[in-house]
Amino acid sequence: EAGVAQSPRYKIIEKRQSVAFWCNPISGHATLYWYQQILGQGPKLLIQFQNNGVVDDSQLPKDRFSAERLKGVDSTLKIQPAKLEDSAVYLCASSTHRDMRNTEAFFGQGTRLTVV
Amino acid sequence: AQTVTQSQPEMSVQEAETVTLSCTYDTSENNYYLFWYKQPPSRQMILVIRQEAYKQQNATENRFSVNFQKAAKSFSLKISDSQLGDTAMYFCAYRGGAQKLVFGQGTRLTINP
Numbered sequence: 001e002a003g004v005a006q007s008p009r010y011k012i013i014e015k016r017q018s019v020a021f022w023c024n025p026i027s028g029h030a031t032l033y034w035y036q037q038i039l040g041q042g043p044k045l046l047i048q049f050q051n052n053g054v055v056d057d058s059q060l061p062k063d064r065f066s067a068e069r070l071k072g073v074d075s076t077l078k079i080q081p082a083k084l085e086d087s088a089v090y091l092c093a094s095s096t097h098r099d100m101r102n103t104e105a106f107f108g109q110g111t112r113l114t115v116v
Numbered sequence: 117a118q119t120v121t122q123s124q125p126e127m128s129v130q131e132a133e134t135v136t137l138s139c140t141y142d143t144s145e146n147n148y149y150l151f152w153y154k155q156p157p158s159r160q161m162i163l164v165i166r167q168e169a170y171k172q173q174n175a176t177e178n179r180f181s182v183n184f185q186k187a188a189k190s191f192s193l194k195i196s197d198s199q200l201g202d203t204a205m206y207f208c209a210y211r212g213g214a215q216k217l218v219f220g221q222g223t224r225l226t227i228n229p
Contacts, residue, residue: 033217042122042207042219043161056216089159093217104151105217107161 002026006092006108014116018080021111025073025094031055033105034067034077035091043091049075082115089113118143120210122220129198130228136183137193137223139208146170148212150184152193155205155222164206167191195225203227 005024013019025032030051035043046065048056051072060067064083069075079086089112093105119142129135141150152164167175167184174182179199183192195202208220 031215035219040222042120042221045216045218048216050215091159091161093161104163104166110159112159 004092004094004106004108006090006111008111009109010112010114012114012116013082015084016081018078019082019113020079021077021090021092021113023075023077023092023108025075025092026106029094029096029106030072031095031105032069032075033091033093033095034075035093037089037091037110039088046077046090079113082113084115087113087115118145118148118210118212118216118218120208120218120220122206122208122223124223125221126224126226128226128228131198131200133198134194134196135198135225137195137206137208137225139191139193139220141189141191141208141210141220143189143210143212145212148210150182150191151209151211151217152180152182152191153207153209153219154202155207156203161207165193198227200227200229 007022032049034046037043046060047067049069052069067077089110091110093107095103095105121140148169150167154162154164165177165180179196181194205222207222210218
């Protein structure tokens with residue numbers, strides 16, 4: 001089965017610019033996660049979707065970050081305007097809905113964002 | 117809120133040795149799952165092993181095994197006969213009733229030839 005697809009792989013932008021990341025989860029996976037991973041740290045959950053509804057966005061900086069998952073499939077994460085501290089790898093993951101706790105989350109390869 | 121703590125930022129062992137990575141977590145839930153993920157330099161996060169909290173038997177997957185101590189809220193990963201390909205970041209993760217997957221800070225493991 002195809003894995004979680006993310007694009008782009010790399011992005012370099014200047015501070016105050018905007019950027020968008022795209023994620024296509026594994027077919028049939030109802031749960032989708034966006035994580036921010038700063039170099040040398042563990043992934044931090046930004047937002048969790050269940051189909052096209054938001055389950056948890058408590059750590060999403062809503063003044064500059066936004067995310068959507070139209071039709072409960074693909075998702076986009078946007079940053080506007082970007083700050084230097086947003087430099088990180090943005091990981092997308094998905095998992096099935098049924099008995100969610102025991103199923104593993106499958107991860108994409110991530111997008112490395114550098115803000116200069 | 118659940119938290120996951122990995123107290124070893126870096127570890128290094130010789131090839132073929134056994135290494136144990138530590139993880140502790142904090143939760144008030146009774147039913148949950150614990151995972152160890154591996155992240156090589158390619159950045160792709162890969163599941164290594166999982167443990168169901170209601171099972172007393174420790175999970176094993178080939179050279180990988182866990183020591184799950186529910187009362188102590190401890191979940192360590194043992195890698196036997198370590199190989200060069202085991203070099204990576206290892207993350208302990210918790211998943212409970214809220215379905216949120218919470219990660220620790222990670223341990224950078226280096227296997228030396």
